[in-house]
Amino acid sequence: MVLSLFATGQEKSNVIEVPFAGNSWAAQPAGWETWFRTSRAGNVVVYIKGDGKGGKWTFSLNDEKKSVMLPAGDTGFVKVGEWQLADSGYHALFAGALQTRSVYAYGRANSKEHKKPDAKQTGKQGEGQDEEDEEAAAAAKLSESGIKAYRLEGDALSGENNYVKNNEGNYFYWGRRGPSVHLNYMLPKDFAAEWFYNEVTVPEGEDQVGSYFMANGFGEGYFGMQVNSPTERRVLFSVWSPFHTDDPKLIPDSQKIRMLGKGKDVYTGEFGNEGSGGQSFLRFPWKAGRTYGFLLRGVPNGKGMTTYTAWFRDPEAGGAAVNDGWRMIASFQRPGTNTWLTRLHSFLENFIPETGTLSRQVFFGNQWAADASGKWVQLTSAKFTADNTARIGYRKDYAGGSDGKRFYLKNDGFFDHFTPIGSTFQRAAVGSAPAINLKSLPTGN
Template sequence: MKKQNQIVKMFVAALVALALQAGMVAKTLQAQVLIPTTGNSWVINNGSKTTENIGPDGIHIQNGYSKVFRTFFYAEETGTIQLGIRGHVMNGKARLKLAMGAQEKTVELTNETPTILWAGDFTVNNPGYQQLDISLLDGDATVQISDVAVNGEPTEKGFYFAKDDFYWGRRGPSVHLRYLVPETVKDVTYFYNEITVPVGEDVIGSYFMANGFGQGYFGIQVNSAEERRILFSVWSPFHTDNPNEIPEDQRIKMLRKGEGVHTGEFGNEGSGGQSYKKFMWKAGVTYGFLLKGVPNGDNSTTFTAWFFDPEVEDWSLIASFERPKTDTYLTGLHSFLENFIPQAGTSSRKVHYTNQWVVDAKGNWTELNQAAFSADATARKNSRLDYAGGQFGDTFFLKNCGFFTGETDFGAQFTREAKGKHPAIDFNSLP
C-alpha cells in the first residue's frame, strides 16, 4: 500500500509539473516573492510614456493594447525560478506572454478575482538585473496585474526590487562624489570644476551637478528636448520644504544676477533661493564652473557662481546670493548626478568631472584629485542598484539609472591623474 501511495504521489507531481510548464496551474506554488508592478514595471518602446496604463494598483492592459510592459528585478544568485503574475480579468478572458530574453511562457486569465497564475520555469543565467516582459497575445477582456510572482532559490538571497517609495524608485538612485580636500587647506574661497557630458548621455530629466557645497549646488540640467538650464541654488538656514514658511530674517537675498538669469525661490527638497539661465549646452563639450563663498563678518555669507562657455571663451555671472545666519567659507565640496523625472528612470546617463581646484583666502591653489563615492537612500535600501562612479584617466565619472548591472561600493575612493596646472582665471575681472 505504501508503495502504491508513493507511486500515486509521484504521478500527481509529474502531472503538476507538466501542467505548470504548460501554464495551466493557477495556485500550485506559494509565491516566495511578490514584486509590485506599480513601482517596478515600465512600458517600453513608448517614448516618454513609460508609465502609461500603470497605476497605484498595477498594470492595466486593455483589449488590443500592443505595447510591452517590462518588470525589473535584481538577482545575485543564478538558477531556476518560477515566474507568474497575480492578476485578474474583467468581462472575458485573456492570454498573456511572459518572456525573459529568449525564454517564453504563456498564461491564460479567466478569473475575475486576483489570483496567482504561474507560467513556469525560467533560468537566471547571470547575476544582476533581470527583466520580465509581459504582453497581451489575445483576448477580449481588460487585464489587471498587481504583482509579478517569483519562486525559487535565487529569491532567498540577494533578491532586490522597489518595495516602497515608488516615486523615488522610478526616479532611480542619485550618486555623489565627495572631493577630498587636504586638511592643510583652510578657508576655501573658490571651487573650480569642469563637466563633460558624453554624447548620447544627455538624457531628459538629468541634473549634472558640478559644484556642490554645504549650503547649495551649481550645475546643468536637461529639462526637455527644447530646454536646458544652468542652475544655481542656495538653501535657507531655516529647514522647510515650503519657502513661504521661511522667516524674513532667514530668507536668501539675491544680490545680483547675470544677463538672462531668472531668480526666485524653490521648495520640496529644502527651500531657499534659486537662479537659472536657459542655455542649450551641448554634449561632448567641456564647461567650466566657478563658485565663490566668503563670510561677510556679520553672520552672513555671500555665494557667487560663474559659468565658462568655451565656445565664446568667457565667463558669465549666474547669480550672487547672501545667506543669513551663516559664517563660513566653502565646505563639503561635491558633485552629484540625479534624474528628476520619474518617467525617465529607465534611461541611463553618465557624466565626467575633471580638473578640480580650490583657492584659499590667501590666493593659494590646490588641486583636488581624490574623491569618495556615495549614493542616496534609494540605493542604500536596495530599491535600485543601477549606480556607479569611479575614475578614468584624469577624470572622475558618475552613472545612474537604466537598470545596468555593476554597482560601485559606497565609500569607494578614487584618485584621478593630476593635471598639475591650475586654470588661468583673473578673479578681479570676473563679471
C-alpha cells in the same frame, strides 16, 4: 513567506514578491517591463497577480515567451511559467495584454540595449509643471496595466535580490527615478576655501532627459546643468534657506535667501519640495561631448551672512583674453551663515521617473579650490556615496570611479556591475591652476 514584510530590498530567499508599481515602466511593443536583480543564475517560476478583470497575456523573459489566461474575478497569484536565468544581474520581465486591454506604450524594447525615447514620449510638458502631478499621472498609467504584483520563486532567488519592496517613504516614486550618486572631494585640513572650480563633460548619448549633472555642490546649495526636456537645457544654481521647510512660502523674511545680482537672461526665484531657498537658472543649449567650466565663490561677512556667487564658462564663447567665456549666473546672500565653502561635492541624479530605465554618465575633472589669498590647491581625491535608494538596496545600477585624469559617475539603465558605496578614488594632478582672473569676473545686474 511574503517579502513585503521585510525591511530592505536586498533580501535573501528563494521567494520574492515584486510590486508592479515601483519596478515597472511602459514599454514597446505595447506592454510593460518590470525590472529585478538577482545575485545568482538559476531557475525562476513567475506568478502574476492581476486586478480581477481577466484577459490573455503574454510574458517574455530573456526573449522566451509564455502566455496565460487570467480568469475574470481572480485577484490571486496565477502561475505564468518557468524560465532559466543564465546570469546574475538585472532582468526585465515583459508583459503584454493580448485581449480585453488597451495598453499604453512608452519607452524602449525589452532589451538591455538602452534606447533614448522619442522626444514626443518623454520630458516635462511645460515649465512649472508640478512634480506631484507628474507622479500621479505616471501612477495612473501604471494602474492601467491591470498588474498588481509578481511572485518569483526558484534557485535564482536564493541569494541577494534587489527591487523596490514597497511604497513606504514614497519609494515607488524615488525607486523609479533611480539612485543618485555623489563624489565628495577632499580638501586639505584647515583649508578655508573661498573658490571652487570644476569642469564637466557629458559623453555623447549620455545626456538623457531628466539628468542633473551637478558640478559644484557645497554645504548650502548646488550648481550644475540639467536636461529638462527634449528641447530645453539649463544651468542651475540654488542656495537653501537655513529655515527647514519644503514650502518656500513658509520661510520667515529674516531667513529668506536674498538675490544680490544675476547675469543676463538668468531667471531667479524660489524652489521647494526638497528643502527650500533661492534658485536661479539660465536656459542654455549646452552640448554633450564638450567640457564646461563651473566656478563658485563663498564669502562670509563675519556678521552672520555668507554670499555665494556662481559663474559658468562656455568654451565656444571664449576668446583670447583670460576671462573670456565666463558669465555670471547669480549671487545670493544666505542669513544665519558664517562659513567658507564646505562639503565640496558633485552628484548625478535623474529627476523624471519615466526615464529611470535609461543609463547616464558624466565626467568631472580638473577640480581646484582657492582660499581668500588666491592660493589654489588641487582636489585629486574623492569618496563615492549614494542616496537611500541605493543604500537600502532598492536599486543597484550605480557606479563611480576615475579614468586616471577625471572622476566619473553613472546611474540608471539597470547595468549589472555596481561600485561599493564608500569607495575612494584618485585622479592624476595637472600642471597648473585655472587661468582665471578672480578680480575681474563678470558681475550681474
